[in-house]
Amino acid sequence: MEGVDILPHERSKTQFDVDAMKIVWAGSRHAFEVSDRMARLVASDPAFQKDNRSRLGRKELFKNTLRKATYAWKRILELRLTEEEAGRLRFFVDEPAFTDLHWGMFVPAIKGQGTEEQQQKWLPLAYKMQIIGCYAQTELGHGSNVQGLETTATFDPDKDEFVIHSPTLTSSKWWPGGLGKVSTHAVVYARLITNGEEHGVHGFIVQLRSLDDHMPLPGITIGDIGMKFGNGAYNTMDNGVLTFDHVRIPRNQMLMRVLQVTSEGKCVQSNVPRQLIYGTMVFVRQTIVADASSALSRAVCIATRYSAVRRQFGSQDGVETQVIDYKTQQNRLFPLLASAYAFRFVGEWLKWLYTDVTQRLQANDFSTLPEAHACTAGLKSLTTTATADAIEECRKLCGGHGYLCASGLPELFAVYVPACTYEGDNVVLLLQVARFLMKTVSQLGSGKKPIGTTAYLGRVQDLMQCRCEVQTVGIIYSINAAEDWLKPSVMLEAFEARSARMCVARAQNLGKFANPEDGFAELSADLVEAAVAHCQLIVVSKFLDKLQQDIPGNGVKQQLQNLCYIYALNLLHKHLGDFLSTGCITPKQASLANDQLRSLYSQVRPNAIALVDAFNYTDHYLGSVLGRYDGNVYPKLYEEAWKDPLNDSVLPDGYNEYIRPLLKQQLHNSRL
Numbered sequence: 001m002e003g004v005d006i007l008p009h010e011r012s013k014t015q016f017d018v019d020a021m022k023i024v025w026a027g028s029r030h031a032f033e034v035s036d037r038m039a040r041l042v043a044s045d046p047a048f049q050k051d052n053r054s055r056l057g058r059k060e061l062f063k064n065t066l067r068k069a070t071y072a073w074k075r076i077l078e079l080r081l082t083e084e085e086a087g088r089l090r091f092f093v094d095e096p097a098f099t100d101l102h103w104g105m106f107v108p109a110i111k112g113q114g115t116e117e118q119q120q121k122w123l124p125l126a127y128k129m130q131i132i133g134c135y136a137q138t139e140l141g142h143g144s145n146v147q148g149l150e151t152t153a154t155f156d157p158d159k160d161e162f163v164i165h166s167p168t169l170t171s172s173k174w175w176p177g178g179l180g181k182v183s184t185h186a187v188v189y190a191r192l193i194t195n196g197e198e199h200g201v202h203g204f205i206v207q208l209r210s211l212d213d214h215m216p217l218p219g220i221t222i223g224d225i226g227m228k229f230g231n232g233a234y235n236t237m238d239n240g241v242l243t244f245d246h247v248r249i250p251r252n253q254m255l256m257r258v259l260q261v262t263s264e265g266k267c268v269q270s271n272v273p274r275q276l277i278y279g280t281m282v283f284v285r286q287t288i289v290a291d292a293s294s295a296l297s298r299a300v301c302i303a304t305r306y307s308a309v310r311r312q313f314g315s316q317d318g319v320e321t322q323v324i325d326y327k328t329q330q331n332r333l334f335p336l337l338a339s340a341y342a343f344r345f346v347g348e349w350l351k352w353l354y355t356d357v358t359q360r361l362q363a364n365d366f367s368t369l370p371e372a373h374a375c376t377a378g379l380k381s382l383t384t385t386a387t388a389d390a391i392e393e394c395r396k397l398c399g400g401h402g403y404l405c406a407s408g409l410p411e412l413f414a415v416y417v418p419a420c421t422y423e424g425d426n427v428v429l430l431l432q433v434a435r436f437l438m439k440t441v442s443q444l445g446s447g448k449k450p451i452g453t454t455a456y457l458g459r460v461q462d463l464m465q466c467r468c469e470v471q472t473v474g475i476i477y478s479i480n481a482a483e484d485w486l487k488p489s490v491m492l493e494a495f496e497a498r499s500a501r502m503c504v505a506r507a508q509n510l511g512k513f514a515n516p517e518d519g520f521a522e523l524s525a526d527l528v529e530a531a532v533a534h535c536q537l538i539v540v541s542k543f544l545d546k547l548q549q550d551i552p553g554n555g556v557k558q559q560l561q562n563l564c565y566i567y568a569l570n571l572l573h574k575h576l577g578d579f580l581s582t583g584c585i586t587p588k589q590a591s592l593a594n595d596q597l598r599s600l601y602s603q604v605r606p607n608a609i610a611l612v613d614a615f616n617y618t619d620h621y622l623g624s625v626l627g628r629y630d631g632n633v634y635p636k637l638y639e640e641a642w643k644d645p646l647n648d649s650v651l652p653d654g655y656n657e658y659i660r661p662l663l664k665q666q667l668h669n670s671r672l
């Protein structure tokens, strides 16, 4: 069968309604229609072409991004796109740009931390992009430790101004996207000092460049921090360095929703908790979780289509085996496909949680903020780590051709992998989750009932009472056959028990230390494992919740069920040590889980292509010869190779200088 016939043949085997699945993936019919329209708009406009990105030098690449971003903005205004449409358009343009930080962090920081008055002054300017902003928090010497930032904002009551200053080299702002060459303004995080006293880190709106000629204002030094990992990729962004030499700003440019500074320099705390200063990070972490499913599904789409097209070995009658039919390929690929769906649904739920906490904050209810922080931090960490690893796995699943830029995977990996670091290093974020869990467990004795995602810890007492029995029989008595693993209550119980037991065991170990902080530092690696177990439980439980909903479309729910159990059983297999050592399941039950996993792979196999088609990605967005919708891989790969600048001439530049003399010399030597 020819390459172009394979994918249609695969599609003919589909056992569910792909159009209905597209709507489930998008979240609603409306969301699907908006997304589909924006994808086509971008794909059909030559201004958004992106296939030469990895071949451009930095300056050319950056200018190209400026052109695209400003053109995108022009189209948004011309077409009067809604916020939702503009967001999807940005998504399909698929190029990190200064606009991301302007809309994604500068605007939310003012909205979340500014007073009404400040919002009224700054937001209209930002919304029209008459000012362009970035988020300047991280410094050369400190990123994770926000309380350790060194930039100072000292109040001068005589002039009613703050003096922003970088006292050391390590206090230079370092990394903010959009800062290097574009932003006119920044929300700068600095230590507040009034009347000689320190009041912690706060945000300040600082103008950086002239709105007339774009030159840095007096006392400000700015530049780009240099090339980053990979060609193209995140090098479209001007991550910058910034220092202040006693730069003065009016008092009303400190973001004062949390703390007000009066003209005498007195600090007045509002009823809003201090942690709201970190609110922008909570917002962005939530968007990063939604984004993880996009990056992961894109890689999986490429690897799945190519695995169906690619054949190796097994030839009796001249037709070799499609590599997707190898169980080892399925065992590596299908859990990633399942993870893409799992992250989609947990992302939807997290968006709901974020909206809920935002509404509560507006009504001065701060009770769910710690949980929102733990969930956004933990899920950001879990999903980005898994996605970065999965993109690399997809590259390997595509064999040698996956290493070509034409596969789209190297650039996807390079642009994605910093998500494990930005918006909070993934380990640092898991330690935040661990703190939250240990605090929750420590309060169990006082009768405080845990709620939301930690409600299961309230049942911990019961679980611990079974401890002597579990060593031999496990706590889940109802698993006696492989199919028993397909019961939602059983799966949930296994993941809850594992996480609860890991948390309680860590809490008990912490109790052995005289100083809890020493214990936390000593046991941090174990604590991170408990945090991972808790976050995996959240993803599994939200996928199971999704299956409880009414899901229309022939066969759609069945496919989602298969994927949910693949996601959970694969995690169980990978973390078997946790499940066995905590006595949650027996070795026999683990073996049954594995049998069930293999059986699910066989059920997914005929639907694999349709399950990635349901992402509804255009070839433009995928940017991959291996992942083409039509499966016409080899002719296009061959064609693509000839586009490389090295093939512009038969003889390469340097032939006369280097190759010819070398060959001549060898000829000369061999005659000797």
Ligand SMILES: CCCCCCCCCCCCCCCCCCCCCCCC(=O)SCCNC(=O)CCNC(=O)[C@H](O)C(C)(C)COP(=O)(O)OP(=O)(O)OC[C@H]1O[C@@H](n2cnc3c(N)ncnc32)[C@H](O)[C@@H]1OP(=O)(O)O
Pocket: 068, 069, 072, 073, 076, 086, 087, 089, 090, 093, 095, 097, 099, 100, 101, 103, 104, 105, 135, 137, 138, 143, 144, 145, 146, 147, 177, 275, 276, 278, 279, 281, 282, 284, 287, 369, 370, 373, 421, 422, 423, 424, 425, 428, 432, 435
């Ligand atoms: C081209 C087309 C153009 C089209 C144009 C138009 C398009 C329109 C659409 C645009 C769409 C844009 C979408 C964009 C999406 C955004 C893209 C973003 C890209 C990436 C940018 C990356 C940016 C960054 O990286 S910014 C810097 C981030 N930095 C960090 O994350 C630092 C990590 N460190 C920390 O968060 C903290 O310091 C932490 C948590 C480690 C604190 O540790 P510490 O122990 O010191 O804490 P304390 O300060 O003492 O506080 C403890 C106390 O507070 C609680 N807490 C901590 N954090 C939070 C929090 N965030 N929220 C709530 N509570 C928090 C903590 O739990 C403790 O509580 P206790 O109760 O006291 O225990």
Ligand SMILES: Cc1cc2nc3c(=O)[nH]c(=O)nc-3n(C[C@H](O)[C@H](O)[C@H](O)COP(=O)(O)OP(=O)(O)OC[C@H]3O[C@@H](n4cnc5c(N)ncnc54)[C@H](O)[C@@H]3O)c2cc1C
Pocket: 101, 135, 136, 137, 138, 141, 142, 143, 144, 145, 174, 175, 176, 177, 234, 239, 418, 421, 422, 423, 424, 425, 426, 427, 428, 431
């Ligand atoms: C592409 C990119 C874009 C960015 N954009 C922005 C931006 O727009 N604005 C902005 O302000 N910042 C930005 N950043 C900075 C980013 O937020 C920080 O790099 C990030 O928060 C990590 O901090 P760090 O670099 O200080 O890492 P470090 O904290 O120095 O981490 C180094 C290592 O130490 C470990 N570690 C640190 N603390 C602990 C601890 N307590 N316990 C155990 N291990 C620990 C980490 O796990 C890691 O392995 C960006 C970064 C990147 C890569």
